[in-house]
Amino acid sequence: MSSSTEEHFLAASAEYQKTFGDKGSLATPPVKKLIVVTCMDSRINVVAHLGLKEGDAHIIRNAGGSAKDALRSIIVSQRMLGTREIAVFHHTQCGMLSVTTDQIRKTVKDSDPQNDALKAVNNIDFLEFSDLEGSVKKDVEFLKENPLVLKETKVTGWVYEVETGKIRRIV
């Protein structure tokens, strides 16, 4: 952590606390009984573009917005904290559209060819995709078919456009 990042965090937090109001009394289960799964991409401000506020929804973010990668968290959310809807968002210009697992594994291993510990990367499936809308449909399907996801869950799939800020429902 550069000291500038730490200073930035502390100053921003002091500002945030000024308008914190009564948020400290919010309970742990999300009010909307909703999970949003989306990408870690820096251009996505999911709370703002979906009009969510503190207390509304669980937000799971990872490289690509992968539902498979989110399964552990989804089970906790549904079984322990009562959520019943899942909205999966993938987005245009996603990094996971332009890489493959083989490329990432090679990049990691080539960075230090003498280091055998880097071979651990061969055990990771990076869950890339080449078709944006297809990847959304596939993730929705994964959630609808997975026995560990509650049968009564409403699952929808969306695309977020980083060029315009627009959203579009796919399924």
Next chain:
Amino acid sequence: MSSSTEEHFLAASAEYQKTFGDKGSLATPPVKKLIVVTCMDSRINVVAHLGLKEGDAHIIRNAGGSAKDALRSIIVSQRMLGTREIAVFHHTQCGMLSVTTDQIRKTVKDSDPQNDALKAVNNIDFLEFSDLEGSVKKDVEFLKENPLVLKETKVTGWVYEVETGKIRRIV
């Protein structure tokens, strides 16, 4: 997805687009070369409480803010998109402080004892923790020692207090 959730999303998105400005020209690599790992908890508005804006940082969120669960995404972020700092946040009143993997597995299997497919939950480690500050230290250690995380990465660990909106650096 209840139609009310869908309507809420579309109305919020229309509002967001009004102030979208020139965000459409932001590039994929995060400007601050920063990753924030935090919990999916609905009370955490990470962009607001850390003063981040679109384009600044990758944000990875899962149940508990687990660094281990985030490893795939961290490798993509560092190797493909140039990030060099990681800030791990866990928080007070976290759901992962009050459950165990055994309890979650039992809850899932007991929900439909005749359904053998639910036994798949036995393969999932839910990555709970019983000591908040200790869990932050452990996750920072995990990242510093993991060979797949770049050696030169600056890693810090923090607690976010849902009662007050405050942050506190642990390591």
